[in-house]
Amino acid sequence: MPTQRLSMRRIKEVLRLEHFQGLPERAIARSVGVSNGVVHSYLSRARSAGLSWPLPEGMTDEDLELLLFPAPRPASQSPQRPVPDWSYIDKELRRRNVTRRLLWEEYRAVNPDGFGYTWFCTTYEAWKGRVRPSMRQIHLGGKRCSWISPATPSTSSIP
Template identity: 25%
Template sequence: MSKVKQILQQIDHGLSQREISRRLCIDRKTVALYLQKMKLLSLTTQQILSLSDIEAEALFKADVSIVDDKEEYKYLESLFPYFKKEIKQHRVTKLTLWQEYRSKSPDGYSYSQMCHHYYQWLKRDSVSMHMEHEYGEELYIDFTGRKISYYNTLLKRTVKEEVLVCMLGGSNYFYVEAMHSQKMEDYISGVSNAINFFGGVPRTLILDNLKSGVILASKYQATINDSFLSMANHYGAIVDPTRPYSPKDKSLVEAAVNLTYNRVFSPLRNSSFDSITRLNEAIKELVIKANSINFQGRDYSRKELFEKYEKQTLKPITMGPYE
């Protein structure tokens, strides 16, 4: 049995580092290093003990970089879409996938190196998923299903307001505003404020809530409300009233709405303000914070994608705010 497995078996039986060192006649620092390495690998002792001796030793061997071997990296990278599918659909572990990879490429990357390159690939793949919605192309506009409540100190009662969410499709950078109603004046003002918040104009405004921006002329044709069209023309944006949200669009908008519930509604649920203006000031601060939070499982945020990729693709606001 390999030294690695001997150490791990003793660990599995609950022996101390000192006792393992004494029994196997190895330095305590060596035992500590194996423990540290196991934590970094995010593997259990049983997972490692199930490997062959050669595979177990390879896991703990000092990583030897083969980054310069372009063919080997190219081969490994070609496996990543398969890895992603197997992990997601069949709950296959990365360890099993590494074993399969090493069986075909015995001198290939170590387990930790493979994981590192896989995670780097996932980041790039995630950014490319955002690119399915081209930067600067679309602004999704919708109301939340719930109203936001706050205690109005002047009226001395709880007030409920509508909430508009506007989200850029490329970066998912979003804007939120409370308003008295879904009527045309409030709706146009909110969308105009969103465009000014972004500091630029997307090519297309996608409307899912037809009541505010669109007059439904018939079952087959939607006509844009003249006032809304005037606002869009002012900014030089196209309005698409007929295209329904695709499932991907809907999931993006729903994510922004859920984020609004979690990051805006929840913190403000017991708040008091003397006006909707003060409420919106608080909302804006929370939205700025929410845009700066990293996507789940990623090391970048909506704000970073917006600043790095989308902001430069927006058309400039040449005529000032719409009034």
């Protein structure tokens, strides 16, 4: 569960101490009573929003909150990454000396903003939708023993 945000009064105090007093982040953290990481987080949010001290006239707490904590973009507006052609990938993997890494590198060469290697492999496995088949073989001890190796001459007899 995420922690509660600081009150706007305390956030303004962090901004004031950093810009007006020029205190380092540790001193601000001790003064406000929060951790160094929290102070760093709020100051980096303020820098990315272009805020400095004193705050602009007429800025309300709601305006400050919207600047520091912008609403996330809806998923529909996020850029779509191209999805590979899984049937082509499956067909190519059957060829000799073709690896997933090689196919992923080809995919990234065509689509530089494409997905990463881990996503590529996991999604391919999900698309394939099956567990790797294995054939269970039951071996009884001493039933099948062959002591002939490729180095043994072909004229030797089997005991």
